[in-house]
Amino acid sequence: MSAALEQLAQTLASNGFRDTSRIGGGNAELGTAMAKFNREEVLRSLQIYRDCLNDCIAWIDREEWTELHAFLDEQGRNRPNFVE
Numbered sequence: 001m002s003a004a005l006e007q008l009a010q011t012l013a014s015n016g017f018r019d020t021s022r023i024g025g026g027n028a029e030l031g032t033a034m035a036k037f038n039r040e041e042v043l044r045s046l047q048i049y050r051d052c053l054n055d056c057i058a059w060i061d062r063e064e065w066t067e068l069h070a071f072l073d074e075q076g077r078n079r080p081n082f083v084e
Contacts, residue, residue, distance in 0.1 A: 059068040
């Protein structure tokens with residue numbers, strides 16, 4: 001990441017960034033072991049995540065706000081299932 005891009009990311013990062021990036025700041029050896037011993041599931045989950053990101057990119061690019069809104073609304077309704 002370039003220094004300018006890194007500075008921009010630091011400037012734009014909200015308070016929630018610490019929580020959402022916690023795993024990325026963790027132990028690389030543990031992360032590697034998790035991927036190694038759960039390879040298929042990690043790959044499956046990352047593919048699903050990438051597909052969701054691609055959908056969001058496409059909706060924004062095509063200005064399909066209704067589709068984006070529906071997706072975000074559904075995720076907001078599902079959030080309580082994953083957090084206390």
